[in-house]
Amino acid sequence: MRKAEAIASAVSFARENGYDPEMYDIHADTRDLRWVVHFRRKSDQTKPRPGDFFIVEVNIRSKSVERLIPGK
Numbered sequence: 001m002r003k004a005e006a007i008a009s010a011v012s013f014a015r016e017n018g019y020d021p022e023m024y025d026i027h028a029d030t031r032d033l034r035w036v037v038h039f040r041r042k043s044d045q046t047k048p049r050p051g052d053f054f055i056v057e058v059n060i061r062s063k064s065v066e067r068l069i070p071g072k
Helices: 003-016
Strands: 024-031 034-041 053-059 065-070
Touching (some): 003 034, 003 053, 003 065
Antiparallel strands (some): 024 034
């Protein structure tokens, strides 16, 4: 699974769960056998607030989303 595919899956999953991906900067990295896609709200604030970030994990082998981890 390529990075772009993982991000597309994560964006779709986030949208299905009520998030607006257009409001977030997105980057991804690999950890073990999964892509970890980070969403951070585009903002002028220096200190993150609740809901300003979340993570979506995508399994590299199955190409499926494993979970969404909301920010605190």
